[in-house]
Amino acid sequence: MGTPERDRTAEQLLTSWEPLVDAAVGRLAAGPRASGAGGDLARRRQEIGEHIDALAAALRGLGPEQFGEYCALRAVFSAGLGAPPEALGAALDALGEGLGALLDPASAQIALEALGAGRRRVGAVPLVTPAALMELPVGASPPGGAASAAEALARAAPRIARMTVALSYMRRPADALAHGRRRARCLEDAERHLTQLVAAVDLGEPALFGEYSDWAQTLLTKLGLDPAELVNHLGALRDVLAIALPPDLAEAPRRCVTAALDRLTSTECPSFLDPGAPLAALARAYFDAVRAGDRARALSLVLASIDAGTAVHHIYTHVIQPCQYEVGRLYHLKQLTVAEEHYFTAVTQMVLSQLYPLIVNPARVDRRVVATAVEGNLHEIGARFVADFFEMAGWDTFYLGASTPTEHVLLEVARRKADVLAVSAMLSDHLPGVRALIHAVRDDDAFRDVIVLVGGQPFRIIDDLWRRLGADGSAPSAEGAVDLAERLLAARAA
Ligand code: B12
Known part of the structure; x- marks a missing residue:
């Protein structure tokens, strides 16, 4: 992990972030590869910002080597995404030129040393085309010969998962650091997302993946992760799909991921126990009794209501079902443990058994x-x-x-x-x-x-x-x- 000197350098990089980006972008604009403004300029700013973040993260983490890894991967992805091969090196050089002016001399030297490690790795990476990227030693066989987008995706999934984790870490180096040893976990999550994506693509139903992403977002957030992580991850996945699959096969999964990203902005999750619904008071009382661990009371509430004239099928529809759904919601929000959910469902089964003679x-x-x-x-x-x-x-x-x-x-x-x-x-x-x-x-x-x-x-x-x-x-x-x-x-x- 970082030393006090490196930590101080990282700190300075982040506090000088804006002027460093301005200086580097200005140098690039004046250079031989200068091109139009607009989207090009915005993208360049974003990329330089990402390099600074990665540099700071590396200094706080494993040092110059880590920044070297970042640059090597970045070179692969930039080329795979169609950027000119020399663009990354030029951006790093432009960033390096600003360091001396904006950081104190000792910090500038530390930052330049790490930057140099990255610059060397860029030079060492051969020109990478999308086809060559498929040969990266990161997973199973390429999707050549696949009959459908779903099949291609399923076959390339292990590689796509690794590439996505790498790209998302590159874009948010803070996540990479925060995850540390949990990197393997992150890869498992990526594979899980892909299993769901394959199912949605297979059926041609982006909504299925949207539904899953909403669920995953709520879960990850409740586990204490930054909600931006899944958004970043899916953004990276969308880009990786463009590289890892031929265009005709990439289109459908990319559409599903785009739909999921659109939905992730709203994650409202209202209660299923609607006070305006039929038998709302009974449903609430039943729910509270089971949560309190009082299954005898839960059963007697239901039986008393039936004695008073409630139709049995209304108990199913207006009491049991919304309560089961509410259990799912609270479980998902981590307000209820697995054991509580199991208990609740077991009580539900018991109550349904008691009602059996009445339904025949x-x-x-x-x-x-x-x-x-x-x-x-x-x-x-x-x-x-x-x-x-x-x-x-x-x-x-x-x-x-x-x-x-x-x-x-x-x-x-x-x-x-x-x-x-x-x-x-x-x-x-x-x-x-x-x-x-x-x-x-x-x-x-x-x-x-x-x-x-x-x-x-x-x-x-x-x-x-x-x-x-x-x-x-x-x-x-x-x-x-x-x-x-x-x-x-x-x-x-x-
Ligand atoms: C209880 C429960 C479990 C129990 C089930 C125990 C049991 N004995 O049944 C256990 C613990 C096993 C479980 C496991 C899992 N669960 Co679960 N579970 C639930 C929970 C809380 C209640 C399910 C229920 O009883 N519903 C009540 C019934 C009446 O409703 P229903 O099934 O929708 O059925 C109605 C209609 O859909 C329709 N219908 C249903 N079938 C049919 C068939 C026909 C032919 C027709 C016409 C109509 C019809 O009619 C029914 C009555 O109106 C739900 C919450 C929820 N919203 O459903 C989560 C839920 C479904 N589970 C969920 C998850 C994620 C899981 C797990 C993956 C968790 C995990 N990490 O392991 C596993 C997967 C297991 C698996 N392989 O299937 C998620 C699904 C999220 C998503 N992606 O959509 C939910 C929504 C919870 C949540 N909010 O996070 N679960």
Whole structure:
């Protein structure tokens, strides 16, 4: 880490930041490669500023070597992004010339020494073209021969993640320093973002990635990270995509990232317990009882309300569901621990079990539904709601719970002679499983008459996603699922 002398130099660099940028930009403007003002000038100012930040960060960190690393990477990226190869060296030279005038002599010497280490690395980096960049020893095979943008992105993801972390650190050296040993963690996050991006690109749905980014932003902020970090990271990702993928394959993922960046400016997250909603007082009392650890009271509140005439399905829709959503919100905001969320969900399951005798409709309709959370989806309450609403409508219901393997869902659909298969998903990465399950149903002639309904968060966000995955329909709620199934069956019979 830095020495007192280096720290003082870093301090001076940052306090003289503006005049250093002005001086360097002035020198460049007077030099042989001077070009028009406007955007060009603004970009040049920004870049010089970034070099000063990186220089200061290196002096506070590992010293000249670190600035050398920065310059080497910067050279690679500048060239990859189409900047003239000599531009970086010229900018560093211009910055160096201003140091003597603006820093005290001892600090100027320390800064120049580090700057020199960077300058040497720039000279040592061969001219890098986008194609050559693909050969950088930072990851798996290049995306050559990929059939789609999603496939290319998935194949290049390990390399893109590394390049993004490098570029984002370069742009905000303070993050690199702050992360220190957590660099590996940052890379894991980058890979996680890319998994979600692949899913969104695959489906052609930028909104899915936008939704995920909002979620990630809230989470990272609650973990104490600067909200600007994710914005910086996604900005770097967008630039890296332009280098790492051929233009035709880069366009779709870049569009998704742009959409996410647009959304990140607003991260409002209002409560799901709306005081104006039906049964609002009961929902609040139920929520508070469970949070207080009093499940007996939570249950008796619900049973008393039913005794007083509340319809059971209203308990599902206006009490249980908003409370589960509110748990998710508070958990996300770190106002509730994992254990509290698990406890809450366990109480919800207990209450739903107690309500079971009340939901069985004696008027049976001789129809059967199998309801399941798709393989990989651990959220089981949505599918349970769906099964229970069919039960209330007189159907025979077979609720399979969380993450059921595709082949076992099929066995159950056959064994129960199901008219309807209801599949629940929650996250974008559950969607390939939904698609695989639907294909498996469609591929087997024995299931020719089975109606496949899909639902859950992604289908609530994107209207026609169900169609694109090959389902027969979707509804935003369990109640809607029953109506839809009945309509589809009636249409078939007609
Ligand atoms: C409880 C819970 C869990 C529990 C689930 C336990 C269980 N036994 O079910 C556990 C702890 C396992 C869990 C894990 C995770 N969770 Co979680 N979880 C929740 C929580 C708080 C409640 C879910 C719930 O019960 N909803 C109530 C039901 C009734 O609502 P629903 O599922 O939307 O269903 C309704 C409709 O969508 C529709 N519907 C649903 N299915 C179907 C099917 C058909 C055919 C039809 C027509 C309609 C339909 O009808 C239903 C009733 O109206 C939600 C918060 C939320 N907003 O949902 C987070 C939430 C979904 N989880 C989240 C996350 C991130 C995770 C994890 C990734 C956390 C982690 N870091 O590990 C894992 C992923 C696990 C996995 N592989 O699936 C995030 C998702 C964020 C995002 N990107 O969108 C949420 C939103 C929380 C948050 N705000 O951060 N979770």
